[in-house]
Amino acid sequence: MLGGMRAIRPGATGGPDVLTVAEVEEPAVGKGQVRVKVAFAGVNFIDVYFRRGEYPMPVPLLLGREGAGTVEEVGEGAAWQVGDRVAWCDVVGSYAERVVAPADKLVAVPDGLKLDRAAAVMLQGLTAHYLARSTFPLRAGHRCLVHAAAGGVGLLLCQLARAAGAEVVGTVSSDEKAALALAAGCGHAVRYDQVDFAQVVRETGGVDVVYDSVGQDTFERGLDCLRPRGMMVLFGQSSGAVPPVDLQVLNRKGSLFVTRPNLAHHVATRQELVARAGDVLGAVARGELGVRIDRVLPLAEAAAAHRLLEGRATSGKLLLAP
Numbered sequence: 001m002l003g004g005m006r007a008i009r010p011g012a013t014g015g016p017d018v019l020t021v022a023e024v025e026e027p028a029v030g031k032g033q034v035r036v037k038v039a040f041a042g043v044n045f046i047d048v049y050f051r052r053g054e055y056p057m058p059v060p061l062l063l064g065r066e067g068a069g070t071v072e073e074v075g076e077g078a079a080w081q082v083g084d085r086v087a088w089c090d091v092v093g094s095y096a097e098r099v100v101a102p103a104d105k106l107v108a109v110p111d112g113l114k115l116d117r118a119a120a121v122m123l124q125g126l127t128a129h130y131l132a133r134s135t136f137p138l139r140a141g142h143r144c145l146v147h148a149a150a151g152g153v154g155l156l157l158c159q160l161a162r163a164a165g166a167e168v169v170g171t172v173s174s175d176e177k178a179a180l181a182l183a184a185g186c187g188h189a190v191r192y193d194q195v196d197f198a199q200v201v202r203e204t205g206g207v208d209v210v211y212d213s214v215g216q217d218t219f220e221r222g223l224d225c226l227r228p229r230g231m232m233v234l235f236g237q238s239s240g241a242v243p244p245v246d247l248q249v250l251n252r253k254g255s256l257f258v259t260r261p262n263l264a265h266h267v268a269t270r271q272e273l274v275a276r277a278g279d280v281l282g283a284v285a286r287g288e289l290g291v292r293i294d295r296v297l298p299l300a301e302a303a304a305a306h307r308l309l310e311g312r313a314t315s316g317k318l319l320l321a322p
Contacts, residue, residue, distance in 0.1 A: 008063055010063065033103060040120075044309075045238050064094030065091060107273065123263065127263050128157040129276050138161050140165030142161075145201060147210070169190065170189050178191065235262070305318050
């Protein structure tokens with residue numbers, strides 16, 4: 001008979017207060033699956049979108065998609081062993097003491113890399129990786145604008161962009177966040193709450209690509225930052241959804257490109273997931289990619305974690321410890 005476990009399973013969408021801990025039954029392990037004891041679960045804006053109901057999901061909501069932990073049980077045909085340390089970026093229901101995951105959704109955590117650091121870079125690190133390596137492959141001579149440069153993706157993206165030889169301009173909301181962005185490889189940190197970031201960027205020569213996770217508040221002005229044939233990469237909407245775009249605007253502003261990528265399409269095969277995760281986790285393990293964990297909160301404080309994230313009160317990664 002299966003035992004119980006603690007998990008966040010809201011029965012309805014809504015504000016952070018719906019995130020209360022419940023005692024639920026552990027799911028059974030089927031063919032090709034493994035049960036993992038969760039050490040750390042990542043908190044991400046996509047969790048907020050699901051909680052608010054902006055992205056549809058049946059109730060009870062299985063929140064949390066990212067984490068790291070230790071294999072406890074292996075189903076038939078799953079190529080893992082009890083005790084293996086694993087991480088993931090697309091296993092729903094990770095706000096829990098245990099998850100049952102498809103074996104092919106897990107990747108190995110390198111020896112010597114702590115599980116909190118592995119959990120902290122799976123979703124945001126792989127996102128930064130595809131943005132800098134695939135969506136707009138950065139190289140020496142490129143200039144890019146990174147919004148929320150001191151956030152979880154932002155700090156990682158700044159490092160990857162700088163390592164590729166690109167010049168990085170970042171937007172931030174405080175002097176403390178500016179210092180963090182600069183330390184991560186951002187050459188110019190712009191306080192968007194004090195100045196018109198688009199004017200500053202235009203006056204300094206514009207950029208080849210804008211990486212925008214903010215959405216509604218920054219999108220239109222971001223287009224004004226682009227050089228002719230530049231690319232707007234919209235990969236989030238923390239301030240709200242972007243209104244419909246008149247494609248003639250892209251013509252008038254310089255034959256611009258706009259794309260709306262997501263991580264799932266960049267780890268669609270087992271081979272690509274393992275390759276990207278290997279690059280990111282390996283770089284963290286070797287000390288080549290710095291990881292900033294803003295704080296670790298108990299599972300029972302998931303609501304507080306969402307309030308911090310929505311209030312832009314963090315710099316780096318938020319984790320829950322079941």
